[in-house]
Amino acid sequence: MSKKLLLSIIVVLLITNVATMLFWKNDQTEPIVEDKEIDTKKPVATIDGEEVSYSDWIKSLQGNYGKKELKDLIDHQVVAKLAEDQNITISDKVIERDIAILTTMQGPISKESLQKLEQGWRNDIVYRYQLEALLADGNQVSEQEVETYYNKYHKQYQFDQSLQFSHILVSTMDTAEKVYAELEEGASFALLAKEYSIDEDSREAGGYLGFNSANTEFLPSNYFEIAAGLEEYSYSEPFVTSNGIAILYLHKSLPTIVFSYEELKPFIRNELALQASNQKLVADPLWEKLDINWIYGE
Template identity: 25%
Template sequence: MKQSKAWMGVSLVLFVLLAGVSVYAFTKGGGEGKDVVVATVNGTDIGKNKLYDEMILNGGSRVLDNLINEELVKQEADKAGITVTDADLDAEIASFKKQFSSDEEFQMMLMQYGMTQDDLKKQMPMQVRLKKLLESKTDVTDEEIQKYYDENKEAMSTPEQVKASHILVATKEESEAILTQLKAGADFAQLAKEKSTDTGSKDKGGDLDYFPRGAMVKEFEDAAFALNVGEMSGVVQSEHGFHIIKVTDKKAAATPTLDEKKADIKETLVSQEIQELAGPWMEEIKGKSKINNTLQTS
Protein backbone atom coordinates (compact mmCIF):
# COMPACT_ATOMS: atom_id res chain seq x y z
CA MET A 1 0.00 0.00 0.00
CA LYS A 2 2.85 2.37 0.74
CA GLN A 3 4.12 2.27 -2.81
CA SER A 4 0.75 2.75 -4.52
CA LYS A 5 -0.13 5.60 -2.18
CA ALA A 6 3.21 7.25 -2.78
CA TRP A 7 2.92 7.22 -6.53
CA MET A 8 -0.68 8.35 -6.36
CA GLY A 9 0.54 11.33 -4.34
CA VAL A 10 3.47 11.88 -6.67
CA SER A 11 1.16 11.99 -9.68
CA LEU A 12 -0.91 14.68 -8.00
CA VAL A 13 2.10 16.77 -7.05
CA LEU A 14 4.39 16.39 -10.05
CA PHE A 15 1.91 18.11 -12.34
CA VAL A 16 2.55 21.21 -10.24
CA LEU A 17 6.24 20.54 -9.63
CA LEU A 18 7.21 20.12 -13.26
CA ALA A 19 5.24 23.18 -14.23
CA GLY A 20 7.03 25.17 -11.52
CA VAL A 21 10.46 23.96 -12.57
CA SER A 22 9.74 24.72 -16.25
CA VAL A 23 8.33 28.14 -15.51
CA TYR A 24 11.41 28.96 -13.43
CA ALA A 25 13.63 27.95 -16.34
CA PHE A 26 11.56 30.05 -18.75
CA THR A 27 11.59 33.19 -16.64
CA LYS A 28 14.96 33.11 -14.87
CA GLY A 29 16.75 36.33 -15.68
CA GLY A 30 13.67 37.37 -17.63
CA GLY A 31 12.66 40.74 -18.90
CA GLU A 32 12.45 42.51 -22.23
CA GLY A 33 15.31 44.18 -24.02
CA LYS A 34 18.87 43.18 -24.68
CA ASP A 35 19.52 39.50 -25.21
CA VAL A 36 21.52 37.79 -22.46
CA VAL A 37 24.23 35.27 -23.26
CA VAL A 38 23.49 32.00 -21.50
CA ALA A 39 26.31 29.93 -23.04
CA THR A 40 29.36 30.28 -25.27
CA VAL A 41 30.64 27.55 -27.59
CA ASN A 42 34.11 28.13 -29.07
CA GLY A 43 33.52 31.86 -29.02
CA THR A 44 29.95 31.71 -30.41
CA ASP A 45 27.27 33.04 -28.08
CA ILE A 46 23.96 31.35 -27.40
CA GLY A 47 21.46 33.92 -26.23
CA LYS A 48 18.53 33.75 -23.86
CA ASN A 49 16.12 34.59 -26.68
CA LYS A 50 17.21 31.52 -28.66
CA LEU A 51 16.92 29.41 -25.53
CA TYR A 52 13.45 30.79 -24.87
CA ASP A 53 12.32 30.13 -28.46
CA GLU A 54 13.64 26.57 -28.29
CA MET A 55 11.91 25.95 -24.97
CA ILE A 56 8.64 27.27 -26.40
CA LEU A 57 8.94 24.67 -29.18
CA ASN A 58 9.80 21.92 -26.71
CA GLY A 59 7.07 21.95 -24.08
CA GLY A 60 6.28 25.65 -23.82
CA SER A 61 2.62 25.09 -24.70
CA ARG A 62 2.28 22.53 -21.91
CA VAL A 63 3.90 24.86 -19.38
CA LEU A 64 1.53 27.66 -20.40
CA ASP A 65 -1.43 25.28 -20.03
CA ASN A 66 -0.24 24.51 -16.50
CA LEU A 67 0.00 28.22 -15.70
CA ILE A 68 -3.52 28.75 -17.05
CA ASN A 69 -4.82 25.87 -14.93
CA GLU A 70 -3.07 27.28 -11.86
CA GLU A 71 -4.61 30.71 -12.41
CA LEU A 72 -8.08 29.21 -12.93
CA VAL A 73 -7.78 27.22 -9.69
CA LYS A 74 -6.63 30.33 -7.81
CA GLN A 75 -9.53 32.41 -9.19
CA GLU A 76 -12.07 29.73 -8.23
CA ALA A 77 -10.54 29.44 -4.76
CA ASP A 78 -10.69 33.23 -4.32
CA LYS A 79 -14.36 33.25 -5.33
CA ALA A 80 -15.06 30.50 -2.79
CA GLY A 81 -13.20 32.40 -0.04
CA ILE A 82 -10.55 29.69 0.16
CA THR A 83 -7.16 30.68 1.53
CA VAL A 84 -3.92 28.73 1.80
CA THR A 85 -2.04 29.19 5.05
CA ASP A 86 1.47 28.13 5.97
CA ALA A 87 -0.11 25.53 8.25
CA ASP A 88 -2.04 24.15 5.25
CA LEU A 89 1.19 23.75 3.31
CA ASP A 90 2.98 22.09 6.24
CA ALA A 91 0.05 19.68 6.65
CA GLU A 92 0.12 18.85 2.95
CA ILE A 93 3.86 18.15 3.09
CA ALA A 94 3.35 15.95 6.17
CA SER A 95 0.56 14.05 4.42
CA PHE A 96 2.66 13.62 1.31
CA LYS A 97 5.65 12.34 3.33
CA LYS A 98 3.49 9.69 5.02
CA GLN A 99 3.04 8.05 1.64
CA PHE A 100 6.72 7.04 1.59
CA SER A 101 8.12 4.16 3.59
CA SER A 102 10.89 6.33 5.03
CA ASP A 103 12.27 9.84 5.06
CA GLU A 104 15.17 8.55 2.97
CA GLU A 105 12.75 7.46 0.22
CA PHE A 106 11.07 10.88 0.32
CA GLN A 107 14.45 12.65 0.07
CA MET A 108 15.42 10.42 -2.85
CA MET A 109 12.27 11.49 -4.68
CA LEU A 110 13.17 15.14 -4.14
CA MET A 111 16.72 14.53 -5.37
CA GLN A 112 15.38 12.79 -8.46
CA TYR A 113 13.55 15.98 -9.42
CA GLY A 114 16.34 18.31 -8.31
CA MET A 115 14.29 19.85 -5.52
CA THR A 116 14.45 20.58 -1.81
CA GLN A 117 11.56 20.35 0.64
CA ASP A 118 11.26 24.14 0.52
CA ASP A 119 10.96 23.96 -3.28
CA LEU A 120 8.21 21.38 -2.88
CA LYS A 121 6.38 23.56 -0.39
CA LYS A 122 6.44 26.51 -2.79
CA GLN A 123 4.70 24.38 -5.42
CA MET A 124 1.98 23.10 -3.06
CA PRO A 125 -0.58 25.97 -3.00
CA MET A 126 -2.33 24.84 -6.19
CA GLN A 127 -2.75 21.30 -4.84
CA VAL A 128 -4.12 22.62 -1.54
CA ARG A 129 -6.57 24.92 -3.33
CA LEU A 130 -7.72 22.11 -5.61
CA LYS A 131 -8.23 19.78 -2.66
CA LYS A 132 -10.25 22.39 -0.76
CA LEU A 133 -12.37 23.11 -3.85
CA LEU A 134 -13.17 19.48 -4.64
CA GLU A 135 -13.09 17.69 -1.28
CA SER A 136 -16.74 18.53 -0.57
CA LYS A 137 -17.68 16.84 -3.87
CA THR A 138 -16.19 13.50 -2.81
CA ASP A 139 -18.31 10.77 -1.24
CA VAL A 140 -16.23 8.07 0.41
CA THR A 141 -18.44 5.54 2.19
CA ASP A 142 -17.70 3.27 5.16
CA GLU A 143 -18.24 0.32 2.81
CA GLU A 144 -15.48 1.58 0.50
CA ILE A 145 -13.16 2.04 3.47
CA GLN A 146 -13.89 -1.50 4.67
CA LYS A 147 -13.29 -2.91 1.17
CA TYR A 148 -9.98 -1.08 0.84
CA TYR A 149 -8.91 -2.33 4.28
CA ASP A 150 -9.79 -5.94 3.46
CA GLU A 151 -7.98 -5.81 0.12
CA ASN A 152 -4.85 -4.16 1.52
CA LYS A 153 -4.65 -5.61 5.04
CA GLU A 154 -1.62 -7.73 4.25
CA ALA A 155 0.25 -4.79 2.71
CA MET A 156 -0.56 -2.63 5.75
CA SER A 157 0.83 -5.25 8.13
CA THR A 158 4.37 -4.99 9.43
CA PRO A 159 6.50 -8.15 9.82
CA GLU A 160 8.62 -9.07 12.81
CA GLN A 161 11.62 -6.74 12.92
CA VAL A 162 14.94 -6.59 14.73
CA LYS A 163 17.01 -3.52 15.48
CA ALA A 164 20.68 -4.41 15.57
CA SER A 165 24.17 -3.00 15.45
CA HIS A 166 27.22 -4.80 14.13
CA ILE A 167 30.95 -4.59 13.77
CA LEU A 168 32.24 -5.96 10.46
CA VAL A 169 35.89 -6.86 9.86
CA ALA A 170 37.81 -8.82 7.23
CA THR A 171 39.30 -11.64 9.30
CA LYS A 172 38.20 -14.04 11.99
CA GLU A 173 41.23 -13.11 14.09
CA GLU A 174 40.23 -9.44 14.11
CA SER A 175 36.67 -10.24 15.08
CA GLU A 176 37.75 -12.55 17.91
CA ALA A 177 40.06 -9.86 19.27
CA ILE A 178 37.19 -7.32 19.19
CA LEU A 179 34.84 -9.83 20.83
CA THR A 180 37.33 -10.26 23.67
CA GLN A 181 37.40 -6.48 24.18
CA LEU A 182 33.59 -6.33 24.21
CA LYS A 183 33.31 -9.11 26.76
CA ALA A 184 35.79 -7.20 28.91
CA GLY A 185 33.45 -4.19 28.91
CA ALA A 186 34.47 -2.13 25.86
CA ASP A 187 31.80 0.11 24.36
CA PHE A 188 30.19 -1.52 21.31
CA ALA A 189 29.39 1.73 19.48
CA GLN A 190 32.86 3.13 20.01
CA LEU A 191 34.56 0.00 18.73
CA ALA A 192 32.25 -0.02 15.71
CA LYS A 193 33.34 3.51 14.85
CA GLU A 194 37.01 2.58 15.26
CA LYS A 195 37.13 -0.93 13.78
CA SER A 196 34.14 -1.67 11.51
CA THR A 197 34.66 -1.75 7.75
CA ASP A 198 30.95 -1.18 7.05
CA THR A 199 31.02 2.45 5.92
CA GLY A 200 27.24 2.66 5.95
CA SER A 201 26.89 1.99 9.67
CA LYS A 202 30.24 2.54 11.41
CA ASP A 203 29.73 6.29 11.95
CA LYS A 204 26.42 5.44 13.67
CA GLY A 205 28.12 3.06 16.06
CA GLY A 206 27.24 0.11 13.86
CA ASP A 207 23.49 0.81 14.03
CA LEU A 208 21.54 -0.85 11.19
CA ASP A 209 18.13 0.31 12.42
CA TYR A 210 15.13 -2.05 12.16
CA PHE A 211 14.99 -4.72 9.48
CA PRO A 212 12.67 -7.66 8.72
CA ARG A 213 13.54 -11.16 7.63
CA GLY A 214 14.85 -11.24 4.09
CA ALA A 215 16.68 -7.92 4.29
CA MET A 216 20.08 -9.34 5.32
CA VAL A 217 22.16 -12.30 4.22
CA LYS A 218 20.96 -15.54 5.81
CA GLU A 219 23.85 -16.06 8.26
CA PHE A 220 23.47 -12.54 9.62
CA GLU A 221 19.66 -12.75 9.74
CA ASP A 222 19.60 -16.10 11.55
CA ALA A 223 22.02 -14.84 14.20
CA ALA A 224 20.24 -11.52 14.72
CA PHE A 225 16.74 -12.98 15.04
CA ALA A 226 17.98 -15.67 17.44
CA LEU A 227 19.30 -13.07 19.92
CA ASN A 228 17.25 -11.45 22.68
CA VAL A 229 17.27 -7.70 23.20
CA GLY A 230 20.57 -6.66 24.77
CA GLU A 231 22.37 -9.86 23.76
CA MET A 232 25.51 -10.00 21.64
CA SER A 233 26.47 -12.73 19.19
CA GLY A 234 29.74 -14.54 18.81
CA VAL A 235 31.64 -14.27 15.56
CA VAL A 236 29.27 -14.64 12.59
CA GLN A 237 30.76 -15.27 9.15
CA SER A 238 28.99 -14.16 5.96
CA GLU A 239 29.96 -13.35 2.38
CA HIS A 240 30.78 -9.82 3.59
CA GLY A 241 33.26 -10.84 6.26
CA PHE A 242 33.08 -11.46 10.02
CA HIS A 243 30.40 -9.81 12.14
CA ILE A 244 29.71 -9.27 15.80
CA ILE A 245 26.03 -8.46 16.23
CA LYS A 246 24.21 -6.77 19.10
CA VAL A 247 20.38 -6.66 19.17
CA THR A 248 19.06 -3.43 20.68
CA ASP A 249 15.31 -3.84 20.10
CA LYS A 250 12.63 -6.03 18.54
CA LYS A 251 9.18 -5.41 17.10
CA ALA A 252 6.62 -8.20 16.86
CA ALA A 253 4.66 -8.67 13.65
CA ALA A 254 1.51 -6.55 13.71
CA THR A 255 -1.62 -5.98 11.64
CA PRO A 256 -3.35 -2.64 12.26
CA THR A 257 -7.07 -2.64 12.96
CA LEU A 258 -9.59 -0.91 10.73
CA ASP A 259 -10.06 1.79 13.38
CA GLU A 260 -6.31 2.45 13.41
CA LYS A 261 -6.14 2.85 9.64
CA LYS A 262 -9.57 4.35 8.89
CA ALA A 263 -8.41 7.98 8.71
CA ASP A 264 -5.46 7.13 6.46
CA ILE A 265 -7.62 5.00 4.18
CA LYS A 266 -10.25 7.72 3.90
CA GLU A 267 -7.55 10.25 3.01
CA THR A 268 -6.29 7.90 0.28
CA LEU A 269 -9.75 7.33 -1.17
CA VAL A 270 -10.63 11.03 -1.03
CA SER A 271 -7.40 11.82 -2.92
CA GLN A 272 -8.30 9.21 -5.54
CA GLU A 273 -11.76 10.75 -6.00
CA ILE A 274 -10.25 14.24 -6.27
CA GLN A 275 -7.97 12.93 -9.04
CA GLU A 276 -10.98 11.58 -10.88
CA LEU A 277 -12.95 14.80 -10.43
CA ALA A 278 -10.13 17.22 -11.26
CA GLY A 279 -10.02 16.69 -15.04
CA PRO A 280 -13.75 17.11 -15.78
CA TRP A 281 -13.99 19.98 -13.26
CA MET A 282 -11.08 21.83 -14.89
CA GLU A 283 -12.63 21.41 -18.35
CA GLU A 284 -15.92 22.77 -17.03
CA ILE A 285 -14.18 25.82 -15.54
CA LYS A 286 -12.24 26.39 -18.75
CA GLY A 287 -15.47 26.25 -20.72
CA LYS A 288 -16.89 29.09 -18.63
CA SER A 289 -13.74 31.23 -18.77
CA LYS A 290 -12.37 33.67 -21.33
CA ILE A 291 -8.87 32.41 -22.11
CA ASN A 292 -6.53 33.84 -24.73
CA ASN A 293 -3.68 31.38 -25.32
CA THR A 294 -1.40 32.68 -28.07
CA LEU A 295 0.67 29.46 -28.08
CA GLN A 296 -2.34 27.28 -28.74
CA THR A 297 -2.11 25.59 -32.09
CA SER A 298 -5.09 25.84 -34.38
Protein backbone atom coordinates (compact mmCIF):
# COMPACT_ATOMS: atom_id res chain seq x y z
CA MET A 1 0.00 0.00 0.00
CA SER A 2 1.41 3.41 -0.97
CA LYS A 3 2.16 5.99 1.71
CA LYS A 4 -0.26 8.43 0.08
CA LEU A 5 -3.12 5.92 0.12
CA LEU A 6 -2.34 4.97 3.71
CA LEU A 7 -2.35 8.59 4.83
CA SER A 8 -5.62 9.20 3.00
CA ILE A 9 -7.19 6.28 4.83
CA ILE A 10 -5.85 7.59 8.13
CA VAL A 11 -7.37 11.03 7.46
CA VAL A 12 -10.77 9.48 6.65
CA LEU A 13 -10.66 7.31 9.76
CA LEU A 14 -9.62 10.27 11.91
CA ILE A 15 -12.49 12.39 10.66
CA THR A 16 -14.92 9.48 11.14
CA ASN A 17 -13.67 8.84 14.66
CA VAL A 18 -13.91 12.52 15.58
CA ALA A 19 -17.44 12.69 14.19
CA THR A 20 -18.46 9.56 16.08
CA MET A 21 -16.97 10.94 19.30
CA LEU A 22 -18.76 14.24 18.90
CA PHE A 23 -22.14 12.68 18.04
CA TRP A 24 -21.88 10.23 20.97
CA LYS A 25 -20.95 13.03 23.31
CA ASN A 26 -23.88 15.15 22.18
CA ASP A 27 -26.24 12.23 22.79
CA GLN A 28 -24.86 11.66 26.28
CA THR A 29 -25.26 15.28 27.36
CA GLU A 30 -28.97 15.49 26.56
CA PRO A 31 -30.91 16.10 29.78
CA ILE A 32 -32.72 13.01 31.04
CA VAL A 33 -35.59 15.06 32.43
CA GLU A 34 -36.05 18.21 30.37
CA ASP A 35 -37.24 21.47 31.93
CA LYS A 36 -38.00 19.82 35.25
CA GLU A 37 -36.25 20.06 38.59
CA ILE A 38 -35.63 16.74 40.28
CA ASP A 39 -36.73 16.36 43.90
CA THR A 40 -33.79 14.42 45.34
CA LYS A 41 -35.87 13.29 48.32
CA LYS A 42 -38.36 11.45 46.13
CA PRO A 43 -37.80 8.18 44.23
CA VAL A 44 -36.79 8.57 40.60
CA ALA A 45 -38.79 5.46 39.68
CA THR A 46 -41.03 2.76 41.15
CA ILE A 47 -41.34 -0.85 39.97
CA ASP A 48 -44.37 -2.66 41.35
CA GLY A 49 -44.22 -0.40 44.36
CA GLU A 50 -40.47 -0.78 44.95
CA GLU A 51 -38.64 2.51 44.84
CA VAL A 52 -35.45 3.47 43.04
CA SER A 53 -33.97 6.31 45.07
CA TYR A 54 -32.14 9.32 43.70
CA SER A 55 -28.96 8.25 45.53
CA ASP A 56 -29.10 4.75 43.99
CA TRP A 57 -29.45 6.32 40.57
CA ILE A 58 -26.48 8.65 41.10
CA LYS A 59 -24.33 5.79 42.42
CA SER A 60 -25.12 3.79 39.30
CA LEU A 61 -24.28 6.71 37.04
CA GLN A 62 -21.04 7.33 38.92
CA GLY A 63 -20.07 3.67 38.80
CA ASN A 64 -20.71 3.31 35.08
CA TYR A 65 -19.73 6.71 33.72
CA GLY A 66 -18.32 8.80 36.55
CA LYS A 67 -14.60 8.18 36.11
CA LYS A 68 -14.65 8.62 32.32
CA GLU A 69 -16.74 11.79 32.44
CA LEU A 70 -14.64 13.33 35.20
CA LYS A 71 -11.41 12.49 33.37
CA ASP A 72 -12.80 14.02 30.19
CA LEU A 73 -13.70 17.19 32.11
CA ILE A 74 -10.22 17.38 33.65
CA ASP A 75 -8.54 16.70 30.29
CA HIS A 76 -10.37 19.61 28.69
CA GLN A 77 -9.52 21.99 31.55
CA VAL A 78 -5.87 20.89 31.54
CA VAL A 79 -5.56 21.49 27.80
CA ALA A 80 -7.39 24.84 28.00
CA LYS A 81 -5.15 26.09 30.82
CA LEU A 82 -1.87 24.97 29.24
CA ALA A 83 -2.93 26.31 25.84
CA GLU A 84 -3.74 29.68 27.39
CA ASP A 85 -0.39 29.72 29.22
CA GLN A 86 1.43 29.01 25.96
CA ASN A 87 -0.82 31.26 23.85
CA ILE A 88 -1.91 28.38 21.58
CA THR A 89 -4.88 29.53 19.52
CA ILE A 90 -6.66 27.82 16.63
CA SER A 91 -7.60 29.88 13.60
CA ASP A 92 -11.28 30.32 12.80
CA LYS A 93 -10.55 29.15 9.28
CA VAL A 94 -9.35 25.74 10.47
CA ILE A 95 -12.33 25.42 12.79
CA GLU A 96 -14.77 26.29 10.01
CA ARG A 97 -13.14 23.72 7.69
CA ASP A 98 -13.61 20.96 10.26
CA ILE A 99 -17.17 22.07 11.02
CA ALA A 100 -17.89 21.98 7.27
CA ILE A 101 -16.60 18.40 7.08
CA LEU A 102 -18.76 17.34 10.01
CA THR A 103 -21.76 19.15 8.54
CA THR A 104 -21.52 17.11 5.34
CA MET A 105 -22.06 14.00 7.46
CA GLN A 106 -25.50 15.27 8.50
CA GLY A 107 -28.78 14.62 6.79
CA PRO A 108 -31.51 17.25 6.57
CA ILE A 109 -31.47 19.18 9.84
CA SER A 110 -33.02 22.43 11.03
CA LYS A 111 -30.96 25.59 11.31
CA GLU A 112 -31.42 25.66 15.08
CA SER A 113 -30.37 22.02 15.54
CA LEU A 114 -27.30 22.51 13.37
CA GLN A 115 -26.25 25.59 15.34
CA LYS A 116 -26.48 23.56 18.55
CA LEU A 117 -24.32 20.82 17.06
CA GLU A 118 -21.81 23.34 15.73
CA GLN A 119 -21.16 24.78 19.18
CA GLY A 120 -20.27 21.36 20.54
CA TRP A 121 -18.13 20.61 17.51
CA ARG A 122 -16.29 23.93 17.85
CA ASN A 123 -15.32 23.23 21.46
CA ASP A 124 -14.04 19.75 20.66
CA ILE A 125 -12.18 20.85 17.52
CA VAL A 126 -10.32 23.53 19.49
CA TYR A 127 -9.54 20.97 22.20
CA ARG A 128 -8.17 18.46 19.69
CA TYR A 129 -5.87 20.92 17.90
CA GLN A 130 -4.63 22.48 21.14
CA LEU A 131 -3.95 18.99 22.49
CA GLU A 132 -1.95 18.17 19.34
CA ALA A 133 0.11 21.33 19.73
CA LEU A 134 0.83 20.68 23.42
CA LEU A 135 1.86 17.07 22.84
CA ALA A 136 4.03 18.02 19.85
CA ASP A 137 5.84 20.76 21.76
CA GLY A 138 9.57 20.06 21.93
CA ASN A 139 9.59 17.51 19.10
CA GLN A 140 11.73 18.81 16.25
CA VAL A 141 10.45 18.67 12.68
CA SER A 142 12.47 20.33 9.94
CA GLU A 143 11.08 22.95 7.57
CA GLN A 144 11.98 20.65 4.68
CA GLU A 145 9.87 17.82 6.10
CA VAL A 146 6.89 20.11 6.52
CA GLU A 147 7.23 21.58 3.04
CA THR A 148 7.63 18.19 1.40
CA TYR A 149 4.54 16.88 3.15
CA TYR A 150 2.55 19.98 2.21
CA ASN A 151 3.50 19.69 -1.47
CA LYS A 152 2.32 16.08 -1.57
CA TYR A 153 -0.83 16.19 0.54
CA HIS A 154 -2.06 19.79 0.84
CA LYS A 155 -5.24 19.00 -1.11
CA GLN A 156 -6.36 16.80 1.77
CA TYR A 157 -6.65 19.92 3.93
CA GLN A 158 -8.74 21.94 1.48
CA PHE A 159 -12.54 21.96 1.40
CA ASP A 160 -14.47 22.30 -1.87
CA GLN A 161 -17.77 24.14 -2.03
CA SER A 162 -20.64 21.82 -1.20
CA LEU A 163 -24.38 22.46 -1.43
CA GLN A 164 -27.02 20.42 0.39
CA PHE A 165 -30.11 19.95 -1.77
CA SER A 166 -33.56 18.44 -1.80
CA HIS A 167 -35.84 18.61 -4.82
CA ILE A 168 -39.30 17.83 -6.08
CA LEU A 169 -39.26 16.69 -9.69
CA VAL A 170 -42.52 16.51 -11.66
CA SER A 171 -43.53 16.04 -15.29
CA THR A 172 -45.52 19.19 -16.02
CA MET A 173 -45.47 22.86 -15.11
CA ASP A 174 -49.10 22.64 -14.01
CA THR A 175 -48.18 20.05 -11.36
CA ALA A 176 -45.11 22.06 -10.34
CA GLU A 177 -47.22 25.20 -9.83
CA LYS A 178 -49.71 23.20 -7.76
CA VAL A 179 -46.88 21.91 -5.56
CA TYR A 180 -45.39 25.40 -5.28
CA ALA A 181 -48.74 26.81 -4.18
CA GLU A 182 -48.95 24.17 -1.43
CA LEU A 183 -45.44 25.08 -0.30
CA GLU A 184 -46.45 28.73 -0.11
CA GLU A 185 -49.34 27.71 2.11
CA GLY A 186 -46.89 26.06 4.53
CA ALA A 187 -46.91 22.42 3.42
CA SER A 188 -43.89 20.24 4.19
CA PHE A 189 -41.36 20.06 1.35
CA ALA A 190 -40.41 16.48 2.27
CA LEU A 191 -44.02 15.28 2.38
CA LEU A 192 -44.81 16.93 -0.96
CA ALA A 193 -41.75 15.26 -2.47
CA LYS A 194 -43.02 11.87 -1.29
CA GLU A 195 -46.42 12.61 -2.79
CA TYR A 196 -45.53 14.21 -6.11
CA SER A 197 -41.90 13.66 -7.09
CA ILE A 198 -41.17 11.35 -10.03
CA ASP A 199 -37.54 10.90 -8.94
CA GLU A 200 -37.62 7.38 -7.55
CA ASP A 201 -34.08 7.65 -6.11
CA SER A 202 -34.93 10.52 -3.76
CA ARG A 203 -38.72 10.42 -3.37
CA GLU A 204 -38.88 8.18 -0.28
CA ALA A 205 -36.21 10.34 1.38
CA GLY A 206 -38.39 13.42 0.96
CA GLY A 207 -36.49 14.51 -2.13
CA TYR A 208 -33.18 14.66 -0.30
CA LEU A 209 -30.10 14.73 -2.57
CA GLY A 210 -27.35 15.15 0.01
CA PHE A 211 -24.30 17.40 -0.33
CA ASN A 212 -23.06 18.02 -3.85
CA SER A 213 -20.15 19.86 -5.44
CA ALA A 214 -20.50 21.88 -8.62
CA ASN A 215 -18.62 19.26 -10.67
CA THR A 216 -21.05 16.46 -9.88
CA GLU A 217 -22.37 14.51 -12.86
CA PHE A 218 -25.52 13.33 -11.09
CA LEU A 219 -27.51 16.58 -11.03
CA PRO A 220 -28.58 18.99 -13.78
CA SER A 221 -26.07 21.83 -14.05
CA ASN A 222 -28.72 24.51 -13.63
CA TYR A 223 -29.36 23.32 -10.05
CA PHE A 224 -26.25 25.23 -9.02
CA GLU A 225 -27.29 28.29 -11.01
CA ILE A 226 -30.69 28.28 -9.29
CA ALA A 227 -29.09 27.69 -5.88
CA ALA A 228 -26.93 30.79 -6.33
CA GLY A 229 -30.08 32.87 -6.00
CA LEU A 230 -31.41 31.07 -2.92
CA GLU A 231 -30.88 31.66 0.76
CA GLU A 232 -30.22 28.68 2.99
CA TYR A 233 -33.36 26.84 4.14
CA SER A 234 -35.45 28.16 1.27
CA TYR A 235 -36.90 26.78 -1.97
CA SER A 236 -37.02 27.96 -5.56
CA GLU A 237 -39.87 28.62 -7.92
CA PRO A 238 -40.48 25.84 -10.48
CA PHE A 239 -37.89 25.70 -13.26
CA VAL A 240 -37.20 23.52 -16.29
CA THR A 241 -34.44 20.90 -16.15
CA SER A 242 -33.28 18.14 -18.47
CA ASN A 243 -35.32 15.65 -16.43
CA GLY A 244 -38.58 17.55 -15.92
CA ILE A 245 -39.83 20.49 -13.88
CA ALA A 246 -38.07 20.93 -10.55
CA ILE A 247 -38.47 22.85 -7.31
CA LEU A 248 -35.15 23.02 -5.48
CA TYR A 249 -34.62 23.34 -1.73
CA LEU A 250 -31.26 24.60 -0.48
CA HIS A 251 -30.59 23.35 3.03
CA LYS A 252 -26.98 24.44 3.48
CA SER A 253 -24.29 26.10 1.40
CA LEU A 254 -20.70 25.44 2.45
CA PRO A 255 -18.04 27.61 0.77
CA THR A 256 -14.66 26.59 -0.58
CA ILE A 257 -11.92 26.84 2.06
CA VAL A 258 -8.34 26.96 0.78
CA PHE A 259 -5.21 27.16 2.92
CA SER A 260 -1.79 28.57 2.12
CA TYR A 261 1.41 26.83 3.18
CA GLU A 262 1.94 29.30 6.02
CA GLU A 263 -1.56 28.68 7.34
CA LEU A 264 -1.11 24.91 7.37
CA LYS A 265 2.53 24.77 8.46
CA PRO A 266 1.97 24.63 12.25
CA PHE A 267 -0.70 21.94 11.95
CA ILE A 268 1.40 19.78 9.63
CA ARG A 269 4.39 20.20 11.93
CA ASN A 270 2.32 19.01 14.89
CA GLU A 271 1.01 16.01 12.95
CA LEU A 272 4.48 14.98 11.82
CA ALA A 273 5.89 15.43 15.31
CA LEU A 274 3.24 13.15 16.81
CA GLN A 275 3.77 10.56 14.07
CA ALA A 276 7.53 10.55 14.65
CA SER A 277 7.14 10.07 18.40
CA ASN A 278 4.25 7.57 18.14
CA GLN A 279 2.38 9.84 20.53
CA LYS A 280 -1.28 9.00 21.08
CA LEU A 281 -3.74 11.89 21.06
CA VAL A 282 -4.56 11.72 24.77
CA ALA A 283 -4.07 14.33 27.47
CA ASP A 284 -2.57 11.98 30.11
CA PRO A 285 1.06 13.15 29.64
CA LEU A 286 -0.02 16.74 30.31
CA TRP A 287 -1.42 16.05 33.76
CA GLU A 288 2.06 16.06 35.29
CA LYS A 289 2.48 19.69 34.27
CA LEU A 290 -0.23 20.75 36.74
CA ASP A 291 -1.12 19.96 40.34
CA ILE A 292 -4.13 17.67 39.90
CA ASN A 293 -5.99 15.76 42.58
CA TRP A 294 -9.13 13.76 41.91
CA ILE A 295 -11.26 11.23 43.71
CA TYR A 296 -9.89 8.32 41.67
CA GLY A 297 -6.35 8.81 42.93
CA GLU A 298 -3.06 9.43 41.14
